[in-house]
Amino acid sequence: MLNPDLRKLLSNHLSRYSLVTAVAKRARIIAEEAEEKKIVMTEKPVSVAVEEILRSDYIIVEPEEIRNL
Secondary structure (H helix, E strand, O other), X not given: OOOOOHHXXXXXXXXXXXXXXXXXHHHHHHHHHHHHXXXXXXXXXXXXXXXXXXXXXXXXXXXXXXXXX
């Protein structure tokens, strides 16, 4: 089970809501792409999405007005 440090994930002043939304959207895309290509995933799409965000492969852009809520 993946248990990343939230402080590391939220280090760019991301709100938790933005993080959860971005992970869910990216995980959905990963799952759909795997299904289209008929790839059997051994790792859960949510785990892959979180790892991509940790590696900065997937960047979350928030509107300025909610950045420091």
